[in-house]
Amino acid sequence: MQIATWNVNSVNARLETVLAWLRLAEPDVVCLQEIKCIDEKFPAEAFECLGYNVAVHGQKTYNGVALLSKFPIEDVRRGLPGDESDEQARYIEGVIASSRPIRVGGLYLPNGNPIGTDKFAYKLAWMERLRRHAADLLKLDEAFVLAGDYNVIPEPEDADNPTGWLGDALFQPESRAAWRALKYLGLTEAQGEVGENPHAYTFWDYQAGAWQRDHGIRIDHLFCSPLAAERLTACVVHRDARAMEKPSDHVPVVATFTD
């Protein structure tokens, strides 16, 4: 069972790129972020043609997340619990009904820039809601994965030029502490646990030749519950996807679990 996460930066602008990668990598489950469209404009048929079931939580212009799965998707939840007034589409969860079911939450954590604004406060509040939700899921004692664009650089080693990110919401002590608080619930980060370079970058800005200069950061992560971590056998960052035609600024990260 291969579970991928990928911020595609508009699923419609990126459709041919995304389809080409899916044909190549053939993951069983994909968490997509920044689809940047409402549900009705999501190109579901194109993914169904590749054998995927689709669950979407879309939004006009910004954000938007989706789940693709070669197995049925059950018990779908749209939106992160904890704030009924939150209208941003950044979380979708479902149970993947394979031979050994696994719950998958796909998330697009708020960027939070610039710091000192309501956007940064929203980021931290969202992270606390995510921590609480993960704590609730742990009580169910089941295999689950929380995968997505966390918009957090956990450690200096996760950036080519960490000092350049000191004033950025992605590298603030508060952001990093909230990320660790999530981890310290007892979750295992897939990358680095099973062979992959633990600090391999997952994002390179479109600007200033960041990709050509390898000015990357590691901000896309998969957190595993204890029962999922027991089944984890591999985690691969698909760096090559950044060199594709019309690339996203993020690349897919794929974790493999025993069936």
Next chain:
DNA sequence: ATGGTAGACCTTCTA
């Protein structure tokens, strides 16, 4: 200190 690029969409916002 600034600008560089990309996407949605209508003019500026987000990243």
